[in-house]
Amino acid sequence: MLTELTEPTTLKASQPVNLVVNGTPLQLNLLPWVSLLDALRDYSGLTGTKKGCDHGQCGACTVICDGKRVLSCLSLAVSKDGSEITTIEGIAPEGDLHPLQKAFIEHDAFQCGYCTPGQICSAIGMMKEGKAKTRAEVKELMSGNLCRCGANTNIIDAIMEVQNQSVHE
Amino acid sequence: MEPYKSQIGQPVSRLEGHLKVTGTARYAGDYSVPGLLYGYVINSTITKGKIISFDTSRAKALPGVLEVFTHENRPSLAWFDLQYADMDAPPGSPFRPLQDADILYNGQPIGLVVAETFELARYAATLMDIEYEEEAFDTDLRSQQHLARSPKIGMATMLKPLPPKPKGNFEKAFNASPNQVSAEFFHGTEHHNPLELFATTTVYEGKGKLTIYDKTQGTINSQMYVANIFGLKFKNVRVISPYVGGAFGSALRPQYQLFLSVMAALKLERSVLVTLDRHQMFTFGHRPPTVQRTRFSADNNGIITALNHLAIGETSRFEDYTEVVVNWSHMLYPAANTLMQYKLVELDVYSPLDMRAPGGVTGMHAIESTIDELAHKSKIDPLQLRLTNYTEIDVSLNRPYSSKELRECYLQGAEKFGWDKRNPEPRSMRRGNKLVGYGMATGIWEANQLPAKAEAILTGDGKLKINSAVTDIGTGTLTVMTQIAADELGLPVEDVEFAYGDSKKPFAPIQGGSFTVSTVGSAVKAVGAAMRKKLFSIAKKMKGGVFDGADLKDVSFEGGRVFITNDRSRSVSFQEIIAANDNKPVKLSKFSVPSILKLKKYSRAAHSAVFVEVEVDEELGVINVTRAVTAVAAGKIINPKTARSQILGGMIWGISKALREETIQDDGLGKYMNQNLSEYHIPVHADIHELDVIFVDEKDTVVNELGTKGVGEIGIVGMPPAITNAIFNATGKRINQLPIHFDMLL
Numbered sequence: 047m048l049t050e051l052t053e054p055t056t057l058k059a060s061q062p063v064n065l066v067v068n069g070t071p072l073q074l075n076l077l078p079w080v081s082l083l084d085a086l087r088d089y090s091g092l093t094g095t096k097k098g099c100d101h102g103q104c105g106a107c108t109v110i111c112d113g114k115r116v117l118s119c120l121s122l123a124v125s126k127d128g129s130e131i132t133t134i135e136g137i138a139p140e141g142d143l144h145p146l147q148k149a150f151i152e153h154d155a156f157q158c159g160y161c162t163p164g165q166i167c168s169a170i171g172m173m174k175e176g177k178a179k180t181r182a183e184v185k186e187l188m189s190g191n192l193c194r195c196g197a198n199t200n201i202i203d204a205i206m207e208v209q210n211q212s213v214h215e
Numbered sequence: 216m217e218p219y220k221s222q223i224g225q226p227v228s229r230l231e232g233h234l235k236v237t238g239t240a241r242y243a244g245d246y247s248v249p250g251l252l253y254g255y256v257i258n259s260t261i262t263k264g265k266i267i268s269f270d271t272s273r274a275k276a277l278p279g280v281l282e283v284f285t286h287e288n289r290p291s292l293a294w295f296d297l298q299y300a301d302m303d304a305p306p307g308s309p310f311r312p313l314q315d316a317d318i319l320y321n322g323q324p325i326g327l328v329v330a331e332t333f334e335l336a337r338y339a340a341t342l343m344d345i346e347y348e349e350e351a352f353d354t355d356l357r358s359q360q361h362l363a364r365s366p367k368i369g370m371a372t373m374l375k376p377l378p379p380k381p382k383g384n385f386e387k388a389f390n391a392s393p394n395q396v397s398a399e400f401f402h403g404t405e406h407h408n409p410l411e412l413f414a415t416t417t418v419y420e421g422k423g424k425l426t427i428y429d430k431t432q433g434t435i436n437s438q439m440y441v442a443n444i445f446g447l448k449f450k451n452v453r454v455i456s457p458y459v460g461g462a463f464g465s466a467l468r469p470q471y472q473l474f475l476s477v478m479a480a481l482k483l484e485r486s487v488l489v490t491l492d493r494h495q496m497f498t499f500g501h502r503p504p505t506v507q508r509t510r511f512s513a514d515n516n517g518i519i520t521a522l523n524h525l526a527i528g529e530t531s532r533f534e535d536y537t538e539v540v541v542n543w544s545h546m547l548y549p550a551a552n553t554l555m556q557y558k559l560v561e562l563d564v565y566s567p568l569d570m571r572a573p574g575g576v577t578g579m580h581a582i583e584s585t586i587d588e589l590a591h592k593s594k595i596d597p598l599q600l601r602l603t604n605y606t607e608i609d610v611s612l613n614r615p616y617s618s619k620e621l622r623e624c625y626l627q628g629a630e631k632f633g634w635d636k637r638n639p640e641p642r643s644m645r646r647g648n649k650l651v652g653y654g655m656a657t658g659i660w661e662a663n664q665l666p667a668k669a670e671a672i673l674t675g676d677g678k679l680k681i682n683s684a685v686t687d688i689g690t691g692t693l694t695v696m697t698q699i700a701a702d703e704l705g706l707p708v709e710d711v712e713f714a715y716g717d718s719k720k721p722f723a724p725i726q727g728g729s730f731t732v733s734t735v736g737s738a739v740k741a742v743g744a745a746m747r748k749k750l751f752s753i754a755k756k757m758k759g760g761v762f763d764g765a766d767l768k769d770v771s772f773e774g775g776r777v778f779i780t781n782d783r784s785r786s787v788s789f790q791e792i793i794a795a796n797d798n799k800p801v802k803l804s805k806f807s808v809p810s811i812l813k814l815k816k817y818s819r820a821a822h823s824a825v826f827v828e829v830e831v832d833e834e835l836g837v838i839n840v841t842r843a844v845t846a847v848a849a850g851k852i853i854n855p856k857t858a859r860s861q862i863l864g865g866m867i868w869g870i871s872k873a874l875r876e877e878t879i880q881d882d883g884l885g886k887y888m889n890q891n892l893s894e895y896h897i898p899v900h901a902d903i904h905e906l907d908v909i910f911v912d913e914k915d916t917v918v919n920e921l922g923t924k925g926v927g928e929i930g931i932v933g934m935p936p937a938i939t940n941a942i943f944n945a946t947g948k949r950i951n952q953l954p955i956h957f958d959m960l961l
């Protein structure tokens with residue numbers, strides 16, 4: 047299914063990559079073609095971030111990188127050297143839940159739960175961007191995160207509840 | 216003490232919710248195993264023919280590549296078809312990965328690279344030198360319709376009955392009727408595309424023992440499949456699958472990543488993870504393309520006189536996959552003259568596979584669009600036409616329904632939606648530059664129950680544990696089963712643990728067809744009842760004689776105690792009972808089987824009435840489902856919160872089917888062209904607007920002990936026709952090919 051790639055000059059050219067993931071410094075040695083997503087999942091044991099397409103088409107792999115939501119499957123880990131990454135495992139202190147996590151449970155904003163880490167990280171990033179005010183705008187700016195189970199209305203309900211709370215605080 | 220509140224009917228939040236929102240729920244590809252190897256699949260690039268040569272040497276030369284498996288070097292495997300058959304196998308010969316040099320369809324798995332890292336395996340898979348000999352093929356259903364034939368009969372036919380026998384004289388009655396409608400429909404291929412990629416992690420435990428984390432809708436189904444093919448002992452194959460990232464039917468059959476991962480693990484004696492990429496997710500089962508023709512007629516009072524429904528579906532060359540497409544209209548409308556026909560065409564594709572409401576959602580679109588057109592032609596309101604032809608019995612099989620509150624669905628749905636504000640004249644309602652249309656349709660899906668077993672253990676702390684092999688594909692099984700068990704013993708849900716998703720646990724069939732709550736739930740209820748009996752019998756023998764002279768019927772179970780219903784002072788706690796049992800937990804299991812003799816006397820189905828508003832941009836043709844109401848009668852609803860989500864999900868699938876998703880096929884190449892999520896469109900958040908769900912009260916004492924009918928499919932079936940009927944009301948155009956795109960309206 048793949049087109050043949052030109053042979054990399056060497057398969058062993060691993061490079062040191064330093065990341066701070068959920069507050070913990072990680073020193074990795076990675077080939078330049080390892081995505082940030084695989085660096086987290088396969089090389090750091092952080093499997094909370096999901097792979098739904100590996101092509102930037104589904105949003106399942108969304109993490110927060112230096113304060114912004116990014117698709118970790120489209121980012122090469124080496125290009126994020128020195129970055130601070132927050133994944134679903136780190137959005138709330140251990141033993142606690144982020145208000146969005148609580149709202150997702152309350153509103154039944156997932157079924158299989160596979161899109162959920164991406165939806166939550168994306169929503170946190172979106173709220174920080176501060177561009178979406180209305181429900182229609184939230185829906186638009188969350189549209190990069192697919193949900194095949196069709197939890198869409200519950201997901202938006204959960205986000206709106208938290209967004210309104212933070213506006214009124 | 217507060218009186219015990221029954222757990223049945225409570226909107227309990229998903230019990231695994233915490234794990235899912237924190238990223239700690241582990242799916243099949245999420246297990247870090249020491250020394251794990253990564254497999255990457257090589258797929259055929261031709262559609263039909265043979266592999267002439269397969270040179271893997273360039274890949275094998277790379278340090279870190281352990282092996283490349285092909286048909287030439289695969290280990291020898293089971294021989295008989297039966298050993299490859301699974302619980303959802305249609306009649307025929309199941310596909311065998313890496314069997315021989317033959318190519319049966321485009322994208323067929325023909326090899327597996329196994330390497331130390333995922334990146335290396337993926338790269339090595341590009342270094343194959345493969346020569347093929349190509350043969351002519353056919354993948355186009357529409358051009359091959361003349362080859363349609365009757366399907367073969369097999370085990371699968373039991374759950375998928377063939378069309379009912381003709382009644383009366385269709386041709387004569389149709390021709391004599393003043394109002395006639397004929398229509399032709401085409402539905403293309405669709406792929407399930409659960410968001411989770413198919414993955415299997417096979418952990419090699421040594422000595423022929425495997426622990427397998429598989430993406431599946433049936434742990435025991437995968438276990439049987441692996442044990443049979445690889446000649447392993449059942450007890451040495453353990454399949455674990457508590458979290459499944461969506462499936463929708465795609466994991467009802469073991470898919471090839473399971474086979475390949477196990478094969479590699481056994482041969483290399485290492486643990487192996489094989490994950491399909493999104494492209495490869497289009498190389499196994501799919502919803503088959505289907506051609507349908509309907510001819511319905513009515514007299515001048517709107518009484519339906521004749522029904523003819525023909526469906527021609529696609530199947531592969533090696534199995535006869537069938538669906539129930541044409542049986543539904545006569546279950547709903549009691550015409551005196553009927554002719555139902557269902558045929559298959561063999562093509563050079565992989566076998567189709569059940570996909571959410573298989574057959575039902577295909578057939579109901581044709582049926583309910585034709586009924587809408589019949590109403591339009593007869594100048595009768597579409598809701599009125601359905602009420603005029605309402606039946607309390609299933610005339611297709613001449614037996615009563617176990618329950619049928621469809622009339623209530625119609626009435627409550629119409630009221631909530633505001634159906635009375637509809638103008639029947641197409642193009643008569645507008646909002647600015649948008650044409651507005653109202654459409655409605657009926658939904659129906661059968662309510663089945665299969666055999667299942669459950670085990671219950673009550674421990675010294677008074678807590679209850681229930682074991683079942685069943686999966687939870689996101690439907691809420693864990694939560695609902697916990698509620699059923701809690702209710703049976705009068706416990707709060709916190710005191711019940713439901714352990715599942717493990718082939719080591721008691722038997723559960725594959726999870727699908729909306730039958731899981733009825734099937735596994737009945738077993739859970741039965742084992743709960745057995746537990747009550749057992750606890751009471753121990754309590755009766757306890758010192759002090761609290762229950763002297765009392766019978767099981769005289770006592771109640773609440774809050775971890777057994778007491779005389781009329782005298783709460785005579786009570787014993789679960790802990791005391793276990794203490795009296797020499798501190799041994801009470802453990803028992805129960806097999807529940809449907810009472811076939813009783814069930815045979817009834818038709819059992821869930822029903823729905825769907826009302827939809829669309830807006831269509833008059834100049835651009837852009838279609839938007841602005842609001843929809845689905846009223847559902849599905850028997851007892853155990854958990855209205857998770858059940859509502861199931862219906863909402865089904866409605867969104869309906870929007871997707873009507874307006875978005877399709878697998879585009881190039882019949883010149885014999886292959887699918889949009890094998891990715893940017894070109895295989897499903898609705899995004901911005902596409903989804905107001906959706907409303909009503910559960911109509913429905914009491915059913917026949918279907919099963921719980922009175923449940925299941926809600927997995929009923930949410931989708933009525934949605935596509937309600938949308939297309941609304942588009943007709945908005946634009947005056949009846950488009951019978953899905954999905955409807957804006958250009959079809961221009």
Ligand code: FES
Pocket residue numbers: 096097098099100101102103104105106107108117118119120
């Ligand atoms: S996995 Fe990154 S967008 Fe789908």
Ligand code: FES
Pocket residue numbers: 155156157158159160161162192193194195196197410460461689
């Ligand atoms: S909850 Fe399953 S994909 Fe969103």
